[in-house]
Structure formats: C-alpha cells, structure tokens
Amino acid sequence: MKDLLDKLVKKNIAETKLGTVASYIPELDKAKKDALGLYIIDVNGNEYCSGDWDTKFTIQSISKIVTLMLAILDNGEEYVFSKVGMEPTGDPFNSIKKLETSSRRKPYNPLINAGAIAIASMIKGKDVRDKFQRLLDFLRKISEDETLDVNYKIYCGESETGNRNRAMGYFLKGEGIIEGDVEDALDIYFKQCSIEVTAKTLAKIALFLANNGKLSSGEIVITPRIATIVKTLMVTCGMYDSSGEFAVRAGIPSKSGVGGGILSVVPGKMGIGVYGPSLDKKGNSIAGVLLLEDLSSELNLTIF
Numbered sequence: 001m002k003d004l005l006d007k008l009v010k011k012n013i014a015e016t017k018l019g020t021v022a023s024y025i026p027e028l029d030k031a032k033k034d035a036l037g038l039y040i041i042d043v044n045g046n047e048y049c050s051g052d053w054d055t056k057f058t059i060q061s062i063s064k065i066v067t068l069m070l071a072i073l074d075n076g077e078e079y080v081f082s083k084v085g086m087e088p089t090g091d092p093f094n095s096i097k098k099l100e101t102s103s104r105r106k107p108y109n110p111l112i113n114a115g116a117i118a119i120a121s122m123i124k125g126k127d128v129r130d131k132f133q134r135l136l137d138f139l140r141k142i143s144e145d146e147t148l149d150v151n152y153k154i155y156c157g158e159s160e161t162g163n164r165n166r167a168m169g170y171f172l173k174g175e176g177i178i179e180g181d182v183e184d185a186l187d188i189y190f191k192q193c194s195i196e197v198t199a200k201t202l203a204k205i206a207l208f209l210a211n212n213g214k215l216s217s218g219e220i221v222i223t224p225r226i227a228t229i230v231k232t233l234m235v236t237c238g239m240y241d242s243s244g245e246f247a248v249r250a251g252i253p254s255k256s257g258v259g260g261g262i263l264s265v266v267p268g269k270m271g272i273g274v275y276g277p278s279l280d281k282k283g284n285s286i287a288g289v290l291l292l293e294d295l296s297s298e299l300n301l302t303i304f
Contacts, residue, residue: 001040005050008294009036012287013051019278019286022258026157031057031260031277036287038295039199041207042270045216053199055275058154060257061283062202063139063192064116065209065230065238070138071110071122072226080122083177084115088237088244105175111237111255114168120192121178121185128184132191139195142221143204148195155194162190193257199273202263206271209253231265235303239289242282250293251302256284264292266301 016034023029037051072080089108107115125131140148169186172178178185208215209231213222234253239246246254252272254264260277262285274292276285296302 001046001048002050004298005038005040005048005295008291008298009038009051012036012291012294015287015290016276016278019280021260021277022279022283025154025161025258027151027153028058028157028259028277033278035260035278036276036291037199038275038288038291039203039273040270041200041203043207043211043268047203049200052275053273056196056198057261057275057277058151058193058257058259059195059197059202059261060193060259061111061113061116062197062255062257062261062263063195064111064119065234065255065263066139066142066205067116067119067123067135067188067192068110068230068233069142069222069226070135071119072229073222074124075122077225077229080110080119083122084110084118086233086236089241106177107172109233109237111233113165114172117165117169117185117189118172118177120188121172121180121182123188128181128187131184132188135188135192136195139205142208142215143197143201144215145201145204148197148201150191150194151196152194155191158190158194159187162186165189197261199261199275202261202273202275203271204273206263206265206273208271209265210267210269210271212267231267234265239284240282242280242284242289246284246289246293247304250289250296251304252292252296253303254292256288258283260285260288262288262292267303269301 035052037053212224231253238255262274264272274288276288
C-alpha cells in the first residue's frame with residue numbers, strides 16, 4: 001500500500017502547477033503550492049501515508065460536515081432541514097443569487113456558505129463562546145485529537161474579508177432562517193473554518209463516518225442515520241459544483257475546503273485525508289482530486 005501511495009503522489013504532484021493557492025483570505029496564500037499528501041486509516045486500524053500528510057492547514061469548508069452533525073444532535077433532523085435544503089445548487093460555494101431568486105427562500109444545502117452559516121446559528125450554548133467551544137470539543141472528540149485549535153491569524157483574515165458571508169447571514173436573518181444573533185452565527189462560522197488540521201486529522205474524521213459514528217473506543221457519538229445524511233450530502237454537494245463529476249470519476253463521499261484539504265469516506269472500509277493547496281477554478285485541490293480518482297480506481301473504492 002505504501003508503494004502505491006508514493007507512486008500516486010509522485011504521479012499527481014506535477015498537476016499542482018496547474019492550479020492556484022487561495023488568496024482571498026489573508027494567510028492562505030502562504031501555503032506551499034506544490035505540497036501534496038494523503039493519509040489513510042482502515043477500519044482494522046492500519047494506517048498508511050505519503051507526501052505532505054503532516055503539514056498543518058485550516059479545515060475551511062470541511063468543517064461544515066462537523067457543524068451539521070452537531071446541529072442535528074442539538075435540534076433534530078426535522079428542524080435542521082426545515083431551515084436548510086438537501087439539494088445541490090450547481091453554483092459556486094459562495095454564490096448568493098439563489099437565496100433571493102429561488103422560490104424555496106432557504107439555502108439549498110448545508111455545504112454551501114449560506115447553508116453552513118444557517119447551520120452554525122443552530123449550535124446550542126449559553127453564549128457565542130460556549131457554542132463554539134462545544135463545536136471545537138465535538139471536533140476534537142470525533143477526530144480523537146485534543147490538540148486541535150483555531151489559527152487566529154486565519155480567523156482574523158476570515159472575519160475581516162467575510163463581507164459576502166455577512167451579506168448572506170443578514171439576508172437569512174431577514175428571511176427567518178437564522179433565529180438567533182447573526183454576528184454570533186458568523187463568528188462561529190469564521191472560527192470553525194479556521195481550525196488547524198492535517199491530512200491525518202481528516203482521515204480520522206472520515207474513519208468515524210466510515211464506522212457510522214463510532215469512535216475507535218467503540219463509543220457511539222452520532223446515530224447511523226446522521227452519518228448517512230452527512231455521507232449522502234457529501235456525495236451530492238461536497239465537492240462544490242464539481243460534485244457530480246467527482247462522484248462519477250471517484251465515487252467516494254468527499255468534502256473539500258479551500259485550505260487544500262479533502263476528506264473522503266469509504267463506508268465500512270476506510271477514512272482518507274488529502275492535502276494539496278493548489279486549487280482548481282471550483283475551489284477543490286487540483287492534484288488532490290486526481291489523486292483520489294487514481295486511488296479509487298486502483299483499489300476499487302467507488303460506492304456505486
């Protein structure tokens with residue numbers, strides 16, 4: 001397995017030159033463009049890695065699946081999806097146009113920015129600090145890593161440049177989708193995106209979902225139903241407006257982030273974390289996508 005991973009990383013690292021590192025959030029542009037790595041943990045506890053798997057980066061949009069899990073635990077499935085839909089948009093992740101033009105008047109799904117901000121507003125707690133701490137503690141638990149924390153330079157950049165996200169937040173408040181304080185929801189959202197992880201962290205979270213919400217200790221944290229909801233939305237919406245193509249080519253539930261990460265779940269088999277900060281025009285890791293397509297083909301990982 002190690003030889004295969006080394007071969008696939010070496011094959012795809014050349015593709016990093018075809019993409020660009022995210023620069024619209026300060027500090028993200030400091031990432032090494034030609035970095036590429038992956039980490040795999042299977043359900044038997046075997047671990048395999050190659051390349052830049054231990055490089056730290058911010059989780060960004062991959063955090064949306066974590067917040068979704070906690071929001072369903074806090075509020076129940078029915079309430080969450082009364083406020084946010086389950087359908088792919090076909091639009092960029094930060095698009096605002098369908099909020100006003102669609103008859104549904106709510107975000108299409110929890111994995112676009114508007115949907116994720118709405119989901120962040122549903123986290124329970126006595127104040128915004130308590131709400132975010134609950135989210136951070138939940139992420140630490142499912143990744144089995146108590147060291148995870150926020151990169152405050154990235155957080156400040158997220159907050160300072162997040163004007164489009166603020167516009168979405170206040171629109172959602174006006175439509176009654178966000179019921180609490182808008183700035184609290186935005187602060188949670190900016191902080192969740194700024195949590196630092198590695199490819200190994202993503203593999204651990206993916207393994208948790210591959211095991212239907214069960215930790216390595218055997219503790220069940222979420223129900224199989226919640227795990228199924230999250231994995232299904234990852235297939236249909238997790239790779240932004242490339243989700244359909246990725247499902248055809250790789251066939252693995254996955255969620256990407258503009259920090260360069262991709263979290264991929266092979267249900268009942270393994271969790272995969274990928275890091276490659278050079279992005280394509282849709283916001284996905286350009287070499288990471290190809291790496292996962294090759295890995296899926298080599299190991300026949302598709303769920304279809």
